[in-house]
Amino acid sequence: MNVELRYLHAFRAVCEGGSLRAAAASLHRTEQAVSYQLRKLEEALGMPLFRRGQGPLVPNAAGERLLAFCRDMGRDLAKLHEAMRDExxxxxxxxxxxxxxxxxxxxxxxxxxxxxxxxxxxxxxxxxxxxxxxxxxxxxxxxxxxxxxxxxxxxxxxxxxxxxxxxxxxxxxxxxxxxxxxxxxxxxxxxxxxxxxxxxxxxxxxxxxxxxxxxxxxxxxxxxxxxxxxxxxxxxxxxxxxxxxxxxxxxxxxxxxxxxxxxxxxxxxxxxxxxxxxxxxxxxxxxxx
CATH class of the missing domain: 3.40.190.290 (D-Maltodextrin-Binding Protein; domain 2)
Structure with a gap:
């Protein structure tokens, strides 16, 4: 399994923005680029991460677990950054x-x-x-x-x-x-x-x-x-x-x-x-x- 960090970043932006358009705006990327990164992430994991349908993109059960992981990773990275600055x-x-x-x-x-x-x-x-x-x-x-x-x-x-x-x-x-x-x-x-x-x-x-x-x-x-x-x-x-x-x-x-x-x-x-x-x-x- 090869999951690039930028794919996780795009996934979290979509979950928190509710759409490709909102995520693309926050990431300063095109919607096509964000969509491509989501597809590559799902291919790497071998499973879908969203409930596809009308309205906002909502993570499914697997997506919810991955979103929690991304948020924990973000908090850990912030703590590590502060610790490094204090060293x-x-x-x-x-x-x-x-x-x-x-x-x-x-x-x-x-x-x-x-x-x-x-x-x-x-x-x-x-x-x-x-x-x-x-x-x-x-x-x-x-x-x-x-x-x-x-x-x-x-x-x-x-x-x-x-x-x-x-x-x-x-x-x-x-x-x-x-x-x-x-x-x-x-x-x-x-x-x-x-x-x-x-x-x-x-x-x-x-x-x-x-x-x-x-x-x-x-x-x-x-x-x-x-x-x-x-x-x-x-x-x-x-x-x-x-x-x-x-x-x-x-x-x-x-x-x-x-x-x-x-x-x-x-x-x-x-x-x-x-x-x-x-x-x-x-x-x-x-x-x-």
């Missing part, structure tokens, strides 16, 4: 590279314009961000470099600034290749791309080799190491603001020679979250895209 929204699962995610994105959800949005946020590498969106583990990703992917969309949402940072209590290095090639550096996961971008944009070339005296997963340790005078680093400037305000580190030459890098949103066109577009609009506004 809390599913968290927006976000994966973002650490610098942008922790220092630019997270504050938008903590005390910014997205504070009402429930989230689950992680800060993996750029490659892992793409993998999480690809597998459905995350609804939305943010990366600092273009990683082409056949099934996913990578859309530029704005720019972030990278900065060379040095200890505030030591003499600041000059911005030339010879000097910076001899310096010690504090590196971190994915710093190769950030370092290369900064050197290329600010000085036009990158030294063949840089000396790393310490390597960390997270940027907090990088800032602490630089503040302690253990080396220089190049990080997203959003990470530096508080440490610079405290007088721990200095962003060298940032105003005169800014380094800008594109931030991309990573999405799966086949899977979207109701809060995804709103989040992207806020991020674009933040980053000036």
């Amino acid at each position: 809390p929204a599913q968290p927006l699962r976000i994966a973002a590279v650490s610098g942008f995610g922790r220092y630019e994105l997270l504050p938008l959800f903590r005390e910014g314009p997205l504070a009402d949005v429930p989230i689950r946020m992680s800060f993996p590498t750029a490659e892992e961000v793409v993998r999480q969106v690809e597998t459905g583990a995350s609804d939305l990703g943010f990366v600092h470099l273009m990683l082409p992917h056949g099934a996913l969309r990578l859309v530029a949402v704005g720019m972030e600034q990278a900065a060379l940072i040095a200890p505030a209590r030591q003499a600041l290095p000059t911005l030339d290749i010879a000097t910076l090639a001899e310096a010690d550096y504090v590196t971190y996961d994915e710093s190769d791309y950030v370092f290369a971008t900064w050197f290329t944009q600010v000085l036009g070339e990158k030294p063949a080799r840089l000396r790393s005296v310490a390597h960390f997963e997270e940027l907090e340790e990088v800032l602490d190491w630089v503040a302690a005078g253990r080396g220089l680093s190049i990080v997203p400037y959003a990470c530096v603001r508080e440490a610079e305000a405290r007088g721990d580190v200095v962003a060298v030459g940032r105003e005169n020679k800014p380094c800008l890098n594109t931030i991309y949103a990573v999405m799966d066109p086949a899977r979207t979250h109701p809060l995804q577009e709103r989040t992207l609009e806020v991020v674009r506004e933040l980053l000036g895209a």
